Amino acid sequence: MSILVFIESAEGAIKKSSLEAVSFAAAMANGSPVVAVAMGSIDSSALAQAGAAGASKVLHIADARLDQGIIQAYATAIAAAMAKEGAKTLVLAKSSLGDPVAARVAIKTNASLVSNVAELPNTNGGFKVKRSIYTGKAFAEVELTAETKILAIKKNAVTLKEDGAPASVEAFSVDFGANDFGMNITSTDKTTGEILLPEAEIVVSGGRGMKGPENWGMLEDLAKALGAATGCSKPVSDIGWRPHHEHVGQTGVKVSPNLYIAVGISGAIQHLAGVNSSKVIVVINKDADAPFFKAADYGIVGDAFEVVPKLTEAIKAAK
Amino acid sequence: MKILVCISHVPDTTSKISFTDNHTKFDSNGVQFIIGPYDDYALARAIEIKEATGGTVTVLNVGEADTEPTIRKALAIGADDAIRVNAFPSDSYFVAQQIASIAKEEKYDMILMGRESIDFNGGMVHGMVGEMLGIPSVSPVMKLEVEGGKAKMAREIEGGKEYLEVSLPLVAGCQEPIAEWKIPNMRGIMSARTKPLKVVEPASNDTRTKLSQYQMPAAKGAVKMVSADNVAELVSLLKNEAKVL
Ligand SMILES: Cc1cc2nc3c(=O)[nH]c(=O)nc-3n(C[C@H](O)[C@H](O)[C@H](O)COP(=O)(O)OP(=O)(O)OC[C@H]3O[C@@H](n4cnc5c(N)ncnc54)[C@H](O)[C@@H]3O)c2cc1C
Numbered sequence: 001m002s003i004l005v006f007i008e009s010a011e012g013a014i015k016k017s018s019l020e021a022v023s024f025a026a027a028m029a030n031g032s033p034v035v036a037v038a039m040g041s042i043d044s045s046a047l048a049q050a051g052a053a054g055a056s057k058v059l060h061i062a063d064a065r066l067d068q069g070i071i072q073a074y075a076t077a078i079a080a081a082m083a084k085e086g087a088k089t090l091v092l093a094k095s096s097l098g099d100p101v102a103a104r105v106a107i108k109t110n111a112s113l114v115s116n117v118a119e120l121p122n123t124n125g126g127f128k129v130k131r132s133i134y135t136g137k138a139f140a141e142v143e144l145t146a147e148t149k150i151l152a153i154k155k156n157a158v159t160l161k162e163d164g165a166p167a168s169v170e171a172f173s174v175d176f177g178a179n180d181f182g183m184n185i186t187s188t189d190k191t192t193g194e195i196l197l198p199e200a201e202i203v204v205s206g207g208r209g210m211k212g213p214e215n216w217g218m219l220e221d222l223a224k225a226l227g228a229a230t231g232c233s234k235p236v237s238d239i240g241w242r243p244h245h246e247h248v249g250q251t252g253v254k255v256s257p258n259l260y261i262a263v264g265i266s267g268a269i270q271h272l273a274g275v276n277s278s279k280v281i282v283v284i285n286k287d288a289d290a291p292f293f294k295a296a297d298y299g300i301v302g303d304a305f306e307v308v309p310k311l312t313e314a315i316k317a318a319k
Numbered sequence: 320m321k322i323l324v325c326i327s328h329v330p331d332t333t334s335k336i337s338f339t340d341n342h343t344k345f346d347s348n349g350v351q352f353i354i355g356p357y358d359d360y361a362l363a364r365a366i367e368i369k370e371a372t373g374g375t376v377t378v379l380n381v382g383e384a385d386t387e388p389t390i391r392k393a394l395a396i397g398a399d400d401a402i403r404v405n406a407f408p409s410d411s412y413f414v415a416q417q418i419a420s421i422a423k424e425e426k427y428d429m430i431l432m433g434r435e436s437i438d439f440n441g442g443m444v445h446g447m448v449g450e451m452l453g454i455p456s457v458s459p460v461m462k463l464e465v466e467g468g469k470a471k472m473a474r475e476i477e478g479g480k481e482y483l484e485v486s487l488p489l490v491a492g493c494q495e496p497i498a499e500w501k502i503p504n505m506r507g508i509m510s511a512r513t514k515p516l517k518v519v520e521p522a523s524n525d526t527r528t529k530l531s532q533y534q535m536p537a538a539k540g541a542v543k544m545v546s547a548d549n550v551a552e553l554v555s556l557l558k559n560e561a562k563v564l
Contacts, residue, residue, distance in 0.1 A: 103446025190479030302547030
């Protein structure tokens, strides 16, 4: 029986987190077909890339109204795609759109839904998954008891597969209900050409120790040298030094990159909650007693204003 | 405006998390419980809207009797009355059913809650309730204004935000900076004691997931310190030892 994967795109390409979701489905499919479903205006050639990650086919609902993330319409479309394919499992990447959409699909399809899935399921007796809980401070193994199952996966839950053949792309149309477009998106305010924080493999993050927004240039230079996204602590976005979507932590974005570099952030428990599933953490702080060092893999005690430009140079030199 | 605010009862953000009974029970020993921080934002915004336009704010919690101090705190912050559904909140589906069942009777204009609880971080209840009631659900909402039967909102998306309009009734999962957290004052705390808190039994006991076991993450190794005068060494460690560059 096929597994359906909901894939999101950004700037004309499938998001990396969605390709990871396809790879996750391929790893659990055991040879059954993995079918992706994509919404809105995007090139077929871009969608065929889902094949590299393990999909055999992409259903494309090319309705231009879906260029915007209309939660109810997306849920209707995904449920229709599951019915068409006879799919009893849906996999998607956890995201600000994926979560609210998955919740509605779960009700439409009478499914068990688990979010924050950190590993491939264990199907020895039942269907169990390991999910992260308490904002990354612990895990829970939970059993999905309904016949239909939905998994919203965390970044890095599986290694990205990149060697599959291109997928076929099939147009699919959905009969939307009168209420599906009840949400009217009037405008969007979005940075373009930047690496999205939840998607990034490397994150350079600054705290109150950066003293002011005018000093972010050096963090942006470091991020650029590394191909990283920039993040910040909560007070930094509260004061308005940085936009809210860069706020990392318990009440902000939870990241799990390969490398998280924290500069001038003290390491309060609420900040750590958002970064504790990063593979490697580097802390730069002038206070040797900053709590962040206890959660770090590598640390430098020093003044950010001296260390960061030197680090940027050293990274450029090592390339 | 009739507003329902759904609150979770969760360990304080500074809590050390541990488990008992062979890793099947949360160890609440010494843990301070609070209104979920995101729910607290939703509550604060609901009270601001009520103060500006009139109406009522009811708080709802699905939980056993030990959550009542948390519910009283929400009343002290300014909610008018409260409902406790007397059951352990086993999973998102279980909780969503209780909320939807009460909302079907009460016909709220808005059902607000946090974007996610900070214990299981599911972020699923608002969407489930919206679907069960057949009304729009929006999350994560960082701005909410109500005007002539319509809500104008800003929703956070990766890399920015989008502005949208939705007709009432609706469900919203909220986050900062929708409002500032409110701290109860003395008068609020006194009046909360006598505000109505109704206890009802669950409308259904269905769940769709079952907890097998809790696990703790692997312990982190010791930090390796590098001199500020030798950043090249850090780059070499990241490249050759950690293999992340
Ligand atoms: C319910 C709740 C939720 C919260 N959620 C979050 C959250 O999601 N994310 C979050 O980040 N916080 C959150 N917080 C806030 C958190 O408790 C801390 O207050 C916050 O993380 C501190 O931010 P900071 O490290 O940037 O600032 P500070 O704690 O002020 O630390 C600044 C650091 O910079 C260092 N420094 C100063 N100058 C320099 C220099 N020249 N060079 C190098 N280092 C320097 C200092 O030594 C210090 O360690 C939350 C709090 C609560 C109560």
